[in-house]
Amino acid sequence: MKHYSYDEWLQYVKEEISEQERENYERHLYTCDQCLDAYLQAVTANESSLPILSNEGNFTDLVMVEVSKQKQESAAPNPNKKPxxxxxxxxxxxxxxxxxxxxxxxxxxxxxxxxxxxxSPQKVQEKKPSVTEGVIDKTFAWMDSLENKEANKK
Structure with a gap:
């Protein structure tokens, strides 16, 4: 797994990288604790350049209002949304x-x-005699015929 350096995370925080790279960095953050630590250090180091919230309580309320709007929009059935x-x-x-x-x-x-x-089990096919069995059967038949001829001569 490729890890990103602190400097690379600092560029990410300052938004100095392309959109495709940002997506790769974000995907990587989900799986790598080491890089998450480096990212948090970069955010902390760049904290002074981030905007300052004048009224933090009001900001939280505004975010919650937007979240509830998003939930309501997604919960409302929209048949035209999907083909x-x-x-x-x-x-x-x-x-x-x-x-x-x-x-x-x-x-x-x-x-x-x-x-x-x-x-189901295969039907038992008629067993074809082997060549050896055929030779033995013919030999016994020949011997029987010889015995019958000898018996007839007497």
Whole structure:
């Protein structure tokens, strides 16, 4: 993991880096305690250049009002906010239509048949005799025929 130096964090605090770099720095802060400490030191060192709040209590109230406005805006349903293909109902309808289509075409039936054939034990196929067994059987048959010929001669 790459760590950023104190000087790099100081540039970040003074907003002397590009927007893309700022995003990388911010992402890194979520995962690195060492860099978070360096960032906090840079903020403390640059504290004199930050704006001074004249009425801290009023500032907190204003922030809380803005937060509540944001919550109300996000809680209010806005159907025009998302296109139809990004809404959950569209996905449910699409899944239902695909299920009905697959049922009507018999895809599920063939899939079930295939699964049953895999799960059930294979039918015992007729055992083909090996070459050795064939030779032995023919030898015994030949010997039996010889014995029968000898028996017939007597």
């Amino acid at each position: 139809i293909y990004q809404q959950a109902i569209f996905h449910y309808l699409l899944a239902a239509a695909a299920t009905i289509l697959l049922m009507l075409t018999g895809a599920f039936q063939s899939l079930a048949t295939y699964a049953n054939s895999i799960e």
